[in-house]
Amino acid sequence: MHSGHHYKLKELLFWTRRDIFVVTLLSVVPTALYALLDWKWLAIPWQPIAILGAAAAFIVGFRNNATYDRAWEARKIWGAIVNSSRSWGIMCKDFVRASAENPISEEERKLISKQLVHRHVGWLTALRYQLRQPRAWETMAQPHNIEYRETHFKVAECHVDNMGPELQKHMAKSEVEYVMKKVNKATQIINLQSKQLKDLSEQGLIENYRYVEMEKMLVDFYTQQGKCERIKNYPYPRQFATLNLFLVRLFVIMLPFGMLQVFEELVTMHHAMIWLTVPFSALVAWVFTTMERIGEATENPFEGNANDVPITALSRTIEIDLKDMLDEDNLPEPVQPAGSILM
Numbered sequence: 001m002h003s004g005h006h007y008k009l010k011e012l013l014f015w016t017r018r019d020i021f022v023v024t025l026l027s028v029v030p031t032a033l034y035a036l037l038d039w040k041w042l043a044i045p046w047q048p049i050a051i052l053g054a055a056a057a058f059i060v061g062f063r064n065n066a067t068y069d070r071a072w073e074a075r076k077i078w079g080a081i082v083n084s085s086r087s088w089g090i091m092c093k094d095f096v097r098a099s100a101e102n103p104i105s106e107e108e109r110k111l112i113s114k115q116l117v118h119r120h121v122g123w124l125t126a127l128r129y130q131l132r133q134p135r136a137w138e139t140m141a142q143p144h145n146i147e148y149r150e151t152h153f154k155v156a157e158c159h160v161d162n163m164g165p166e167l168q169k170h171m172a173k174s175e176v177e178y179v180m181k182k183v184n185k186a187t188q189i190i191n192l193q194s195k196q197l198k199d200l201s202e203q204g205l206i207e208n209y210r211y212v213e214m215e216k217m218l219v220d221f222y223t224q225q226g227k228c229e230r231i232k233n234y235p236y237p238r239q240f241a242t243l244n245l246f247l248v249r250l251f252v253i254m255l256p257f258g259m260l261q262v263f264e265e266l267v268t269m270h271h272a273m274i275w276l277t278v279p280f281s282a283l284v285a286w287v288f289t290t291m292e293r294i295g296e297a298t299e300n301p302f303e304g305n306a307n308d309v310p311i312t313a314l315s316r317t318i319e320i321d322l323k324d325m326l327d328e329d330n331l332p333e334p335v336q337p338a339g340s341i342l343m
Helices: 009-015 017-036 046-094 106-132 143-152 160-167 173-180 185-202 208-233 238-264 271-298 311-325
Strands: none
Touching: 009 017, 009 143, 017 143, 017 238, 017 271, 046 106, 046 208, 046 238, 046 271, 046 311, 106 160, 106 173, 106 185, 106 208, 106 311, 160 173, 173 185, 185 208, 238 271
16 A cells, blocks of 8 residues: 555656557557658548547446455455454453353463464464465566565565464464464464364353354454455456456557547648657557556555555554553554555
């Protein structure tokens, strides 16, 4: 997520410089053939190009609206995770109580609350690592995105091998070893939470109705995880993405030929006027290709893109809040933006 006022022009030009080179070349070639070799037949009427441009603008707008909805839904899901996590924190702190059949000490009670809270932070860690794993339709492997990431920000979860060491900061080693053998690590961490709650209920350390409420909270975490996985594992429909890509490319290719016809009318004033086709065609084409790229960059809100939902920062916020509830010292620092990008 960009945390500044806006992207700087030099950042946008750096990100799209390959497109700028291509659309400029596509404008220069027909203009040179027209002006230098007198290939007048290259100029075609502007009207069909304008119709094609209107169709391209419509489909680009449709996609960008849909991809924004995906990004906003992802942000709402993580907002729900933040709220539910805080509720989980007060439940872990206040619902575990010594009973007549099991009169544990205050230190033992605090240790149980700490285990439940820290394991929840482990769930957040596993979830965000899983959400950062690449998919075939995602775009972070494209050269322009790789370069922008390497020069502006870092993704903490880009190396999946780091998940185990990160989990050991919050969970027992035996639990981490168990979880790392499973396919869906985050799911199994919630499973461990439920198992401990069951044991605590059987020991009389959590009253029945409180046990039910805490189990409902675990179900809510599963629900939010499932919503994240739906967005992660189901892309923006490829048929629409394909149509968007091909239509924009077709418009960009045809645009200079229509521009030739427009500026041909000015040739009578000065022959050099025909070369205005190059900057104007390149500018219009750049606007369309950049709009298409922005939609593509918004499409997958968990891939590790500069426009992602900042799940690393949100996880750290939750961790700070929960540990602060337990009156722990040495709270972790909030995640700070790098290059105005908050991950």
